[in-house]
Structure formats: C-alpha cells, structure tokens
Amino acid sequence: MTDVFRVALSGDFNKADGAPTFPDFDLDPLRDEPNVELRFLESEDTLSGRQLEDFDALILLAHRFARQSVPESGRLTVVARFGVGYDTVDVDACTDAGIALVITPDGVRRPVAVSIMTFMLALTGKLKVKDQLTRQAAAGFAKRSDHMGVGLVGRTLGSLGIGNIG
Numbered sequence: 001m002t003d004v005f006r007v008a009l010s011g012d013f014n015k016a017d018g019a020p021t022f023p024d025f026d027l028d029p030l031r032d033e034p035n036v037e038l039r040f041l042e043s044e045d046t047l048s049g050r051q052l053e054d055f056d057a058l059i060l061l062a063h064r065f066a067r068q069s070v071p072e073s074g075r076l077t078v079v080a081r082f083g084v085g086y087d088t089v090d091v092d093a094c095t096d097a098g099i100a101l102v103i104t105p106d107g108v109r110r111p112v113a114v115s116i117m118t119f120m121l122a123l124t125g126k127l128k129v130k131d132q133l134t135r136q137a138a139a140g141f142a143k144r145s146d147h148m149g150v151g152l153v154g155r156t157l158g159s160l161g162i163g164n165i166g
Helices: 091-097 106-124 127-135
Strands: 005-009 036-040 057-060 078-081 100-103
Touching: 091 100, 106 127
Parallel strands: 005 036, 005 057, 057 078, 078 100
Antiparallel strands: none
16 A cells, blocks of 8 residues: 555536536545545546546545446545445445445435425425416416415424435
C-alpha cells in the first residue's frame, strides 16, 4: 500500500458542466487530509475495473459497480455507496474480491421524510389543482371554491412505510 490513500468518486457527483450535483456534499474533510487524494471519474453508467485500478476507495452515487468493475490490482478495499440500497452494486462481486461495501442510511433518511410530508400536505391542500386554477387567471379564480383542501385540525394522519425511512 502506498502512503497516499486514493479515493475515486463516481462521475455522477458532477454535472455535465463540471458543477457539483450536490453542492452541500462536503468533501473538505477528505481534501484537507494530506495523505488522501481525491479524483472524480469519468461519468459512465457502469464503472470499469480499469478506471479503479489505482484507487483504495470508491464513493459511489448512482453509477453501477458490477463484477467487471473490480480492478485486477486488488487495491480497492471499500465501496461507499452514497445513499441506501444495493441495487447498483454487485454485492457478490464485492464479497468475492474482499471489498467492503458500506451505505449511508442517515444521508437520505431526513430528506426523504421531508419529501413525504411535503407531498402529503400538497395532497390535502389540493395544491396541483390550485396551481392549475391560478394559471387560468380569472377563469380559474372563479372555480376556486370547488377545490377546497382538507383541513388537518382534529384529524389523525397515518403513515405506513417499509424500511428505515418509512
């Protein structure tokens, strides 16, 4: 192993224009570490082993890590999947190659929960219909009383979910 720990980030962490996909994703702790080197990979749907030959770790967003993604060098030791789920990662290939696979469930739990609450409030307030009426100007305004939302005061709201977020 070399003195520098090389970390690859899948190309989908950057947009086509080079701007970060998630501007709030703070890489400074890694950038500030003198023995860590970061590099963004070219954006490919499925990563190749050739791309990952000289890296110790991979931070993966949505690109696929398949059996052909395992580098022959054996240097890659960890694939860190940003988010939850293993649908884009060949778990058996990681296991066979001795590559640790980790996920970040806390990274998406709250944003998804907020999205669910936002959708529920939009549904109870009939936001989509009201948006359409607003765009119709006076004609839509005249129909507004036909599309009143449902008040939540005194009501019980239930949420059924599967997994950690639900």
